[in-house]
Amino acid sequence: MKSTKGVSRRTFLKRSSATGIFLALGFPAAALEAVAEKMPPLQNMALEALKGIEINPFIIIDQSGKITIISHKPDMGQGTWQSIPTVVAEELDVDPATITIKSSVGEKKFGDQLAAGSSSIRGSWNTLRNSGAAAREMLMTAAARQWGVPVAECSTANARVLHTSTGKSLGYGELIEAASTLPVPAEPKLKAATAFKWVGKSVPKPDVPLKVNGSAVYGMDMKVPGMLYASVERCPTITGKLVSFDDSKARAVKGVKHVIKSERPFFSRTFEGVAVIADSYYGALEGRKRLMIEWNTSAEKEVDSAAFIASLHELAGQEGAVHDQAPEFKQVLEQAAKKHMASYETPFLAHSPLEPENALVHVRDGECEIWAPVQGPDGAVRAVSEYLGIPYDKVIIHVPFLGGGFGRKAFTDYILEAAYLSRELKAPIKVVWTREDDTLQGPFRSASVSRMEGALDKEGNVLALHHKIVAPSIQGQLWNGLKENTPDAWAMEGISKHDSPYQIPNYKTSFVLAETSIPIAWWRSVYASASMFGHESFIDELAQMNGKDPLELRIEMSQGDSRYRKVLEALKEKSGWAAKPEAGKGKGCAIARSFGSIVAHALFMGRNKEGKLRVEKVVSVIDCGTFVNPDTIRAQTEGNIVMGLTAAIKDPIIFKEGKVQQTNFHNYRMLRINEMPEVEVHIMQNNEHPGGVGEPGLPPVAPALANAVFSATGKRIRKLPINLDEV
Amino acid sequence: MAEYKLSINGENLTVEVEPATPLLWVIRDTLGMPGTKFGCGMAQCGACTVHLDGTAIRSCTFPVSAAVGKKITTIEGISEDNSHPVQRAWIELQVPQCGYCQSGQIMSAVALLSKNQKPSDEDIDLAMQGNLCRCGTYPRVRKAIHLAAKMMTHEIN
Numbered sequence: 035m036k037s038t039k040g041v042s043r044r045t046f047l048k049r050s051s052a053t054g055i056f057l058a059l060g061f062p063a064a065a066l067e068a069v070a071e072k073m074p075p076l077q078n079m080a081l082e083a084l085k086g087i088e089i090n091p092f093i094i095i096d097q098s099g100k101i102t103i104i105s106h107k108p109d110m111g112q113g114t115w116q117s118i119p120t121v122v123a124e125e126l127d128v129d130p131a132t133i134t135i136k137s138s139v140g141e142k143k144f145g146d147q148l149a150a151g152s153s154s155i156r157g158s159w160n161t162l163r164n165s166g167a168a169a170r171e172m173l174m175t176a177a178a179r180q181w182g183v184p185v186a187e188c189s190t191a192n193a194r195v196l197h198t199s200t201g202k203s204l205g206y207g208e209l210i211e212a213a214s215t216l217p218v219p220a221e222p223k224l225k226a227a228t229a230f231k232w233v234g235k236s237v238p239k240p241d242v243p244l245k246v247n248g249s250a251v252y253g254m255d256m257k258v259p260g261m262l263y264a265s266v267e268r269c270p271t272i273t274g275k276l277v278s279f280d281d282s283k284a285r286a287v288k289g290v291k292h293v294i295k296s297e298r299p300f301f302s303r304t305f306e307g308v309a310v311i312a313d314s315y316y317g318a319l320e321g322r323k324r325l326m327i328e329w330n331t332s333a334e335k336e337v338d339s340a341a342f343i344a345s346l347h348e349l350a351g352q353e354g355a356v357h358d359q360a361p362e363f364k365q366v367l368e369q370a371a372k373k374h375m376a377s378y379e380t381p382f383l384a385h386s387p388l389e390p391e392n393a394l395v396h397v398r399d400g401e402c403e404i405w406a407p408v409q410g411p412d413g414a415v416r417a418v419s420e421y422l423g424i425p426y427d428k429v430i431i432h433v434p435f436l437g438g439g440f441g442r443k444a445f446t447d448y449i450l451e452a453a454y455l456s457r458e459l460k461a462p463i464k465v466v467w468t469r470e471d472d473t474l475q476g477p478f479r480s481a482s483v484s485r486m487e488g489a490l491d492k493e494g495n496v497l498a499l500h501h502k503i504v505a506p507s508i509q510g511q512l513w514n515g516l517k518e519n520t521p522d523a524w525a526m527e528g529i530s531k532h533d534s535p536y537q538i539p540n541y542k543t544s545f546v547l548a549e550t551s552i553p554i555a556w557w558r559s560v561y562a563s564a565s566m567f568g569h570e571s572f573i574d575e576l577a578q579m580n581g582k583d584p585l586e587l588r589i590e591m592s593q594g595d596s597r598y599r600k601v602l603e604a605l606k607e608k609s610g611w612a613a614k615p616e617a618g619k620g621k622g623c624a625i626a627r628s629f630g631s632i633v634a635h636a637l638f639m640g641r642n643k644e645g646k647l648r649v650e651k652v653v654s655v656i657d658c659g660t661f662v663n664p665d666t667i668r669a670q671t672e673g674n675i676v677m678g679l680t681a682a683i684k685d686p687i688i689f690k691e692g693k694v695q696q697t698n699f700h701n702y703r704m705l706r707i708n709e710m711p712e713v714e715v716h717i718m719q720n721n722e723h724p725g726g727v728g729e730p731g732l733p734p735v736a737p738a739l740a741n742a743v744f745s746a747t748g749k750r751i752r753k754l755p756i757n758l759d760e761v
Numbered sequence: 762m763a764e765y766k767l768s769i770n771g772e773n774l775t776v777e778v779e780p781a782t783p784l785l786w787v788i789r790d791t792l793g794m795p796g797t798k799f800g801c802g803m804a805q806c807g808a809c810t811v812h813l814d815g816t817a818i819r820s821c822t823f824p825v826s827a828a829v830g831k832k833i834t835t836i837e838g839i840s841e842d843n844s845h846p847v848q849r850a851w852i853e854l855q856v857p858q859c860g861y862c863q864s865g866q867i868m869s870a871v872a873l874l875s876k877n878q879k880p881s882d883e884d885i886d887l888a889m890q891g892n893l894c895r896c897g898t899y900p901r902v903r904k905a906i907h908l909a910a911k912m913m914t915h916e917i918n
């Protein structure tokens with residue numbers, strides 16, 4: 035099925051290296067090309083190629099002065115490939131544009147490598163700075179010793195240590211050997227924020243040039259010699275069991291080599307399928323179409339999302355597990371002059387990263403090699419090692435760029451599925467999911483209900499607020515980790531007193547557990563993606579009861595000179611909030627603190643030619659503390675607005691008789707460019723600890739939209755998605 | 762199985778595949794040019810966009826047999842050194858996030874600009890609405906097309 039007639043050998047080699055046969059990530063195609071022919075293809079070339087000295091896990095310097103910095107959090111578009119090395123380079127005092135970047139491959143010395151929870155920078159900030167600063171200090175000490183001068187007289191510039199009074203200087207490469215034998219300073223001196231040269235600046239991302247000419251390598255592009263492609267027919271209902279299959283027609287398809295039962299472990303459950311393995315992906319797909327399979331789906335007739343959501347509304351009547359409650363809460367609520375209660379509903383959603391799940395795995399005698407897009411390389415190695423019974427250090431993973439993740443690729447079921455097939459068939463197997471597989475199989479963001487209660491005094495001041503969230507527990511379903519009568523900790527993100535922008539004297543949060551067999555998982559901004567819809571819609575409803583401007587009420591309720599108030603005031607000014615919308619148009623705002631950052635949006639709606647409401651403009655203000663790359667923050671906030679709008683106005687995932695009704699982008703639709711409002715992002719400047727960036731922009735989108743719909747139409751919508759053609 | 766002579770990025774190549782094989786898989790798997798992406802397989806996302814005689818098509822639903830005798834251009838044929846104005850504009854405005862949709866976005870943008878030197882926002886909406894971006898790079902795609910248009914007409918360098 036393969037022919038390269040007419041392709042010159044030179045062209046072929048060049049293409050091969052660019053396709054990732056030799057593990058391109060971390061290495062520009064040109065660098066790879068030079069070594070491609072010499073490399074044993076199934077070796078960890080990335081590590082082999084590093085002949086320098088590791089002064090600490092993040093920094094490798096060779097004697098020619100070449101500096102390699104490791105990024106230990108996979109890049110799925112959120113910019114870690116630029117931001118992580120930049121923080122290290124800043125303290126090492128070298129221009130990030132001059133370094134080579136390499137991805138970690140699950141090595142234990144990097145600890146947690148999971149890119150999730152908007153934690154990559156805020157969680158590694160001190161580690162990254164210390165590693166750069168410690169290495170710089172060691173290099174300076176080595177130079178000072180060589181020159182017989184005090185370290186205090188030395189400085190650095192352009193990857194050299196300088197002694198200004200004598201004019202002496204030595205390159206980092208010349209010093210690395212001596213420096214690497216010195217003790218590592220426990221508390222190296224860090225740069226003052228005012229001295230940052232690259233951190234805080236809009237530095238172009240080094241992956242961008244690779245992403246505009248097709249040379250960036252994704253999991254989807256991985257190839258190794260002898261590899262076979264697999265496509266797996268999966269049960270159309272979530273946990274149906276395989277009864278029997280007839281593969282005679284599938285095997286007749288040209289190129290089909292094997293048809294076998296497959297398994298995909300996902301925490302305590304194992305999903306079954308029938309895998310068609312062929313020498314081309316197209317062959318595997320064609321074979322798969324011709325399978326005849328009998329599934330047992332009897333257990334799932336009851337799985338129905340509408341019924342599930344109805345049960346959430348019923349459960350909202352229960353007290354549930356109280357997370358936090360002011361001592362006087364009950365009394366204040368009972369005696370309040372004015373009270374209000376409302377429930378809000380959000381649907382199931384799929385992640386739909388544009389690159390569907392895929393994994394190439396080669397299980398060999400006592401070892402295993404993986405090429406896969408995954409948010410946590412270390413977690414993937416651990417999962418495969420446990421699954422196959424192979425020691426951790428005999429499992430090697432190569433993580434390319436991810437074509438989106440959004441939480442889906444934090445899980446490793448699709449890698450275990452490929453590992454199973456490779457072990458059974460004793461060959462490198464690449465499993466590629468179709469879009470239908472991705473949409474139908476989940477795991478999903480769960481549907482949930484928020485029940486809000488509020489109490490006001492006669493003057494309209496908010497005295498008490500209660501947010502009760504009714505939802506399944508991710509902690510409980512996946513890790514069996516939910517203690518009885520305790521809320522899922524992730525469900526409190528954004529709504530907890532800790533995250534609340536408001537000074538409300540009597541605050542309460544609680545969680546009612548709902549059970550479901552539908553597999554659920556983290557989805558960009560997790561529970562806050564749903565709960566803030568209710569939370570911030572309700573604040574608007576209270577403003578309406580008070581006859582107050584919703585943004586003014588928020589400012590009034592926010593604390594003194596808090597970061598919240600500054601964000602809200604900036605939003606008021608930047609968005610021109612005071613202007614009254616024309617008739618039929620509307621504006622809405624919302625604020626949320628989640629994953630360590632505060633984001634507020636002002637959303638403006640107008641009418642299209644047919645008179646339908648449309649989102650025209652979103653103005654955002656984000657306070658994420660100290661930041662690395664403002665352009666990345668703007669990009670992530672733009673992306674959060676797009677994903678938040680898609681979640682708020684596009685298709686939900688609906689289950690009927692255990693089966694997802696949506697299959698591909700024609701019936702699970704996404705926002706497209708013609709529906710894209712104008713977006714303006716403003717970043718607050720301060721010296722606070724870095725906050726998250728990849729998620730915090732999403733939670734306030736849906737409530738800002740619902741509030742704007744109310745402003746335009748007087749209709750309060752408490753259920754997502756909102757059909758803008760019908761409001 | 763049949764033999765097909767294809768012209769891709771100015772090179773003449775011969776492949777032996779099933780007639781119904783979508784051009785996407787011939788480009789990616791048979792010829793080893795992975796810049797063209799798979800996102801949906803049903804002409805819904807645009808990740809697989811290539812040019813056929815200068816017109817943007819979705820290669821995931823386009824049989825290889827129908828591409829014979831036509832000039833096929835893939836992202837690799839736009840320029841390897843990122844010198845094309847659309848690529849320069851994309852870099853200037855740092856359009857890509859995950860980047861997975863971007864080959865398709867760029868192919869659609871190049872096709873648009875080859876027919877319309879000064880596209881309006883409406884022209885852009887029309888030409889680009891077949892290209893999904895789950896990461897949400899639409900505001901930058903729009904700006905980058907306007908910038909590339911200016912570069913191509915030498916309003917700016």
Ligand code: FES
Binds near residue numbers: 799809
């Ligand atoms: S893969 Fe062809 S349009 Fe989506």
Ligand code: FES
Binds near residue numbers: 863895
């Ligand atoms: S950049 Fe990720 S899908 Fe467009």
